[in-house]
Amino acid sequence: MTKYWWKITAILCIVYAIIGGFFMPAPDDIGILAKTIRNLHFHVPMWFSMIILLSVSYVYSIRFLSKGNFKYDSLSSSFVKVSLLFGLMGLLTGSFWARFTWGTWWIEDAKLNGAAIGMLIYLAYYILRNSIEEDVQRAKITSVYNLFAFPIYIVLIIIYPRMAETSLHPASGDTIGFSSLDLDNNLRKVFYIASIGWILLGVWIGTLKFRITEITRKNEEL
Amino acid sequence: MGHEAMAQTNLDEFFYQEGKFYVVVAVLVIIFCILAAYLFRLDKKISKIEKEKNEA
Numbered sequence: 001m002t003k004y005w006w007k008i009t010a011i012l013c014i015v016y017a018i019i020g021g022f023f024m025p026a027p028d029d030i031g032i033l034a035k036t037i038r039n040l041h042f043h044v045p046m047w048f049s050m051i052i053l054l055s056v057s058y059v060y061s062i063r064f065l066s067k068g069n070f071k072y073d074s075l076s077s078s079f080v081k082v083s084l085l086f087g088l089m090g091l092l093t094g095s096f097w098a099r100f101t102w103g104t105w106w107i108e109d110a111k112l113n114g115a116a117i118g119m120l121i122y123l124a125y126y127i128l129r130n131s132i133e134e135d136v137q138r139a140k141i142t143s144v145y146n147l148f149a150f151p152i153y154i155v156l157i158i159i160y161p162r163m164a165e166t167s168l169h170p171a172s173g174d175t176i177g178f179s180s181l182d183l184d185n186n187l188r189k190v191f192y193i194a195s196i197g198w199i200l201l202g203v204w205i206g207t208l209k210f211r212i213t214e215i216t217r218k219n220e221e222l
Numbered sequence: 223m224g225h226e227a228m229a230q231t232n233l234d235e236f237f238y239q240e241g242k243f244y245v246v247v248a249v250l251v252i253i254f255c256i257l258a259a260y261l262f263r264l265d266k267k268i269s270k271i272e273k274e275k276n277e278a
Contacts, residue, residue: 010267018250035241039249046253089256100245152266189227205260212267219274 007204013197017041020190028126032101039097040178041190045198046090047157052199053104053206054122054150064139073139074217076146078210080125086202087119100170102168109162111172114156121149121156135220175194 021041028035064072094112095105106112125145127157132138167173182188237244 021246033242035243038246042246042249042253072260085256085260089253092252092256096249096252097245100234100242164255208264212271213262215271216267219278 009111010200017194041194043093045195049202050083053079058150061143074213079206082206111161111169114160118153118156
């Protein structure tokens, strides 16, 4: 039971986010957004989850490089792979949201392009990892790659969009974030819990992937 | 300008109903489908490990 409490928390938080996202009051009258403002509880936490997974992966890349324990490398690579899953969900939900608010699936915008390039950086990690046959080299090269990739990713996804002059995406360039729209704190009541839920779900899937990777690695060692 | 006035295709017409509420539903469906597809991948990986274990 003690091992499962945070997984149960994840499920409860997401259930609350879905029910709350659909039925709790929200500012449904903001221009082209209308009720899609409720996507905040689903689209944004995907990116939070991706960033948290990549942070964990980054820490374990450093630990692998300093300690040389392959368990850390498995953890690091598993979390990167699961983070790509969340990035994909973030891109697709964002694209869909854009289609019915901005009227197009994709648009030249600092936030969107930054996120897309950020994804490509980690897709390259995935390809690099699969292309090296030798175990020790694969672990070392991809860990070093990760050391450089993560700071660039953060710059592309958070800092670069903020510095842009104009943007359509909320909280980047000249646009305001949801906090300025949420005058009654109705969104916050759901959003914070939703974020915790999706992040925990991401970590959960990450640990599942890690366990599978570890079993495979140990089987190969024998 | 009302949202309905901007609707140009059938797709727009559908998703602009009810204050674009179905967009939120669709977003959740997208998330669920990708998670489900990932479950299939994990399932396949576990089957592979089981198979290798039985052969050994």
